[in-house]
Amino acid sequence: MNRLFLVFFLSLNLGCGNSQPPQPQPSLNPWEQAFYKGENPQRPEIIALGIGAATIEVEVAGDEYGKQLGLMFRKEMPADAGMWFAFPETDFRRFWMQNTFIPLSIAYVDEGGVITNIEDMIPLDESPVRSKRKARYALEMNRGWFKKKGIKPEDRIRIGQLKPNPAYIPPD
Template sequence: MTIMMRGFAAALAVLSVSMPLAACSDERQLTVHSDTGEHRFTVEIVDTPESRAKGLMYRQELAPDAGMLFDFLAERDVSFWMRNTFIPLDMVFIRADGVIANVHVNARPHDVTSIPSDGPVQFVLEIPGGRSVELGIEAGDTVSHDRIPAAE
C-alpha cells in the first residue's frame, strides 16, 4: 500500500468513527419536561455578544414549535427587552443545571421595558408568546439540550 493510500485509509477510518457520533448530537433540538408532558422545540443557538444582541429582532413570525436558545456561557443575571421585535414572545429563564428559574409570558413587541431573570441563569429560551401557558411550562420544570447538563 502506498503512503498516499495509507493516508486515505486512515482518514476514511477516522470519518467512519466520527460521523455516527456527530449524527447523535443535534443542537437544534430542545425539550422542556413539565407536569403536562415533554414539549419539543427546534431552536437556533445564539452564544456570541453580536448574535445575542440581535436575537429575534425583525422576525415577522415564529412557528409554534420553534425558538431561540440564548447561551450566556456562564450563570449571571440577565435582562431582555423587545426593541425591534415584531412578535410577542415568552422568555423562559433557565439555570445552568437545566431548571427553569422563571417565565415571562407575552413580552410585548417594541417594548423597551427591562425583562429580568429571577437570579443568575445561563440560558434563555424565547418561544412564541403565550406558548408557555398553553403548554403548562413554569418555574421548576426542567430543560434538556446538548448544552445543558441533566437536571437533578
C-alpha cells in the same frame, strides 16, 4: 494659465473615470447581517431541547452579535420555533424587545437546566424583562407557548445536540 491647467486637469481626470455606473449593493437588515459574511450565508445552528413532554428544535444565538440581535426584525415565527441563548457565566439576565415585532415569552434557565422564571414580553417595549434568579440560559418562544404546553418555573430543560439548520431561510 493656472485656470487653464486646472480645467485641463479636471477634464482629463473626469474623462478617465470608470465608465460603469456604480452597482447597487444589496441591503441587508441587521438580522440578516448577523448571519451573512460576504456572499456565504452563515446558517444559525439549531439545538434540540426537551421540556416535559415537549421536544423542540430552536435556533441558537451563537455569538455576541447574535445574542444582541436575537429575534429582532422578524415579522412571524412558526408555532414551535424559538431562540436559545447560552451565556458563558451564570448571572442575572435582562432582555428587552427593541425592534422585535412578534410577541414572545422568555424562560430564564439556571446552570442545571431548571427554569427560574417565565415572563411575557410586549413587542417593541424597551423595558427590561429580568430573571428573578441567576441564569445561564434563556429561551424565547412565541408568547403563551410555555403556558399552552404546561411548562412552568422549576421544570427542567434537557439540552441536546447542536446541528446546522438545513431549513434556514433568511427573512425578507
